[in-house]
Amino acid sequence: MAYTNTPQVSTYKTQRLTLVGSPQQRSPSPTKDQRFVNLYPELIKSPITDGKKYYLKKRPGLDYVTTIIPGVARGIYYYNGTIYTVIDNRFYANGTLINTVGTSTGPVGWCEYNGAYNALIMLDGAVGWVIKDDGTITQISDPDFPTPHVRTPVALDGYLFVCRDGTADIYNSDLDDPLSWDSANFISAEMFPDKITALSKNNNYIYAVGTEAVEYFYDAALTTGSPLARNDSAVQQFGSKAAFTVVQTDNEVILVGDSGNGGNVVWVIDGFKATDVSIEPIKEALDAEFDEIANATAMCLRISGHKFYILTLAISRRNLVYDFDEKMWSEWFFGTPENPFFVPFATDSKQGYPYLLHGLTGAVLRMLEEQYVDEPDVSTTLDIICTATTVKLDFETINRKFMYRLSLVGDSPNNNTNCPISVQWSDDDYNTWSPIRTLNLNGVMPAITRLGTFRRRAFKFTFAQPYLLRLEAIEVDINVGGT
Numbered sequence: 001m002a003y004t005n006t007p008q009v010s011t012y013k014t015q016r017l018t019l020v021g022s023p024q025q026r027s028p029s030p031t032k033d034q035r036f037v038n039l040y041p042e043l044i045k046s047p048i049t050d051g052k053k054y055y056l057k058k059r060p061g062l063d064y065v066t067t068i069i070p071g072v073a074r075g076i077y078y079y080n081g082t083i084y085t086v087i088d089n090r091f092y093a094n095g096t097l098i099n100t101v102g103t104s105t106g107p108v109g110w111c112e113y114n115g116a117y118n119a120l121i122m123l124d125g126a127v128g129w130v131i132k133d134d135g136t137i138t139q140i141s142d143p144d145f146p147t148p149h150v151r152t153p154v155a156l157d158g159y160l161f162v163c164r165d166g167t168a169d170i171y172n173s174d175l176d177d178p179l180s181w182d183s184a185n186f187i188s189a190e191m192f193p194d195k196i197t198a199l200s201k202n203n204n205y206i207y208a209v210g211t212e213a214v215e216y217f218y219d220a221a222l223t224t225g226s227p228l229a230r231n232d233s234a235v236q237q238f239g240s241k242a243a244f245t246v247v248q249t250d251n252e253v254i255l256v257g258d259s260g261n262g263g264n265v266v267w268v269i270d271g272f273k274a275t276d277v278s279i280e281p282i283k284e285a286l287d288a289e290f291d292e293i294a295n296a297t298a299m300c301l302r303i304s305g306h307k308f309y310i311l312t313l314a315i316s317r318r319n320l321v322y323d324f325d326e327k328m329w330s331e332w333f334f335g336t337p338e339n340p341f342f343v344p345f346a347t348d349s350k351q352g353y354p355y356l357l358h359g360l361t362g363a364v365l366r367m368l369e370e371q372y373v374d375e376p377d378v379s380t381t382l383d384i385i386c387t388a389t390t391v392k393l394d395f396e397t398i399n400r401k402f403m404y405r406l407s408l409v410g411d412s413p414n415n416n417t418n419c420p421i422s423v424q425w426s427d428d429d430y431n432t433w434s435p436i437r438t439l440n441l442n443g444v445m446p447a448i449t450r451l452g453t454f455r456r457r458a459f460k461f462t463f464a465q466p467y468l469l470r471l472e473a474i475e476v477d478i479n480v481g482g483t
Contacts, residue, residue: 011480015395016409016473019388020054023329025281028288030318032430033281036330037387039469040306043326055410058386058469059332060303061371062343064378065355068095068362075108076357076364078347079120080133083355084110086124087362098137102126107244107297107345109151115158116176123151123162130178144181146171152198152243154206157219159227161206163196170199170208170217172226187226189215191235198243200253202271205231207253209246210239212260214269234272238265245298245311254309254322256286256296263287266311266322282320282329289315299346301354304369312344333385334374372466383464388471392429392456400481403451406459407475412442413467421446421469422462427454441469453481 020041024034036056044053071087078084085092089104101108101124113119113130120131125148128140146164154161160178163170168189174180189196194210201207206217206228214236220229238257240246245256254277257267264286266278278286286293295314300307307324310332319332334342342359349355349366356365363377374382395401406423413419419441424433439446463469 012477013480014475014477016475017390017393018054018473019056019390019471020328021391022279023281023331024391025284028284028316030285030331033389034391035387035389038332038384039386039388040308040321040323040330041326041328042306042470053472056388056469056471057304058372058384058463060367060369061384062334062356062365062374062376063368063371064375065364065366066095067377068092068364070360070362072105073345073357073359073362074106074124075110075122076345076347076355077110077120077122078349078355079112079131080135082135083347083364084120084122084131085357085362085364086122091122091129093131093135093137099129099139101129107151109153111153111155111160113155113160113178115155115178119178121153121155121160121178123149123153125149125151125165128153128162128178138179140179140181142179142181144183146181150196150198150243152200152246154199154201156201156204156206157227159219161199161228163199163208166195168194168196168208168210170196170206170226170228172228175227185226187217187228187230189213189217189230191215191230191232192237192239194239197240198246198255200246200248200255202248202251202253202269207269209243209255211241211258212239213237214239216272236267236269236274238267238274241294242296242298243294245296247298247300247309249300249307249309249324252324254298254300256293256298256311258293264289264293266309277322277327279329285313285316285318285320289313297344299344301346301348301356301367303354303367310346312342317342334376334382370468372468383466386463386469388461389430390459390474392458394456395478395480397480398455399483400453400455401457402453402479402481403457403476404479405447405449405475405477406451407445407447408439408441408461408471409473409475410441410446410469410471413465413469414442418442419465419467421465423448424460424462425451425454426458426460427456429456430458433460 074086148165150163160173171186189208192213194212198209216231217228238259292314309322343356
């Protein structure tokens with residue numbers, strides 16, 4: 001029964017609770033605890049009042065552009081007005097077959113080259129290609145070109161740098177000519193007894209990412225052998241087995257790292273400073289991949305005023321999304337929450353949105369802010385199913401509570417008279433859920449009443465309408481019982 005400590009204190013109260021938070025899964029399984037699917041947090045600040053508003057916002061949708069050819073996607077890059085793609089062992093320019101490549105599995109690597117001429121470089125592990133601005137495409141056929149190689153090329157100061165696979169050796173092309181190579185022109189990463197898995201670049205430094213360490217090299221203008229020299233004082237004592245989680249963006253490099261002591265971490269390296277941005281539920285999901293973490297892929301894209309790092313796991317096929325701006329994690333799915341967001345490769349279109357390549361269908365897609373559905377092909381439209389699952393709420397007491405009203409605080413998605421969002425709740429630690437009830441987001445007061453009794457309760461909100469969704473909070477009326 002309801003109680004009061006004193007006659008002057010009421011046990012009835014109205015409380016507003018934010019919906020924004022980090023994932024809180026207690027294990028690698030995503031079935032319990034706080035989780036946000038196809039939603040991301042957004043903070044709006046006022047420089048005048050120093051006020052802050054936190055929202056959950058629906059992710060942008062995917063708009064179909066064209067299909068290259070069905071097959072296993074390996075990479076996409078937009079360069080000089082052309083969309084280049086690799087699917088299976090075939091290399092395409094704007095959908096036209098250029099040639100076959102030397103391998104048929106695994107992601108390919110790209111970089112832009114600036115020397116005596118500008119070009120796009122593509123490596124597939126066996127063969128390298130140079131695509132000049134005039135459209136001519138030339139295979140790197142010099143016998144001293146490192147083969148097989150790590151598929152992450154880096155260009156710096158007129159040189160192209162490529163690491164021979166299974167070694168710690170970084171080879172460089174001749175100055176101003178990525179087609180010409182000398183077997184004596186290399187430098188080795190020697191501070192740790194590991195092999196290089198990826199090369200990346202930040203400002204004027206090349207990052208040699210090994211399995212146990214990251215070493216830094218710079219152009220010392222040496223005239224014999226490699227022009228590079230090592231910055232011995234700037235080593236990072238973690239590496240990465242997941243070469244294609246290494247992404248260079250703006251002034252940062254982000255990767256899934258392994259210290260050699262067990263466990264995986266998402267690191268952001270800014271200059272010589274490394275920051276762990278992964279929270280415990282993310283680390284647990286990474287560790288559950290075991291050796292398959294080596295096959296994880298990642299991409300970075302800017303959309304809706306945010307910069308996202310999208311990490312696709314190989315076993316669970318979960319898509320863990322880190323927001324650089326809000327420094328928080330969420331998950332994205334494609335179609336239903338049981339389907340992965342399987343568009344693992346992206347490139348900047350130079351037009352304010354990214355192009356993405358579907359992992360299996362060969363479809364090129366655009367991600368657009370005002371696209372509120374997913375269109376994976378020319379004839380299919382999928383709702384973006386947004387799900388927000390809260391923590392267990394107990395309002396600071398384990399005593400029984402009586403809930404009389406639940407309201408959603410957020411925007412009205414459209415001008416129609418009805419825009420439903422479903423709500424369920426669990427009073428037994430996410431094991432079972434109540435029957436679905438529906439709120440109308442376009443109503444004057446989106447609310448449901450008579451929600452029964454509970455001690456600890458979690459809510460799950462599901463939205464599958466073709467409109468923008470932005471939620472701010474939930475508001476509840478409760479009465480606290482005596483026991």
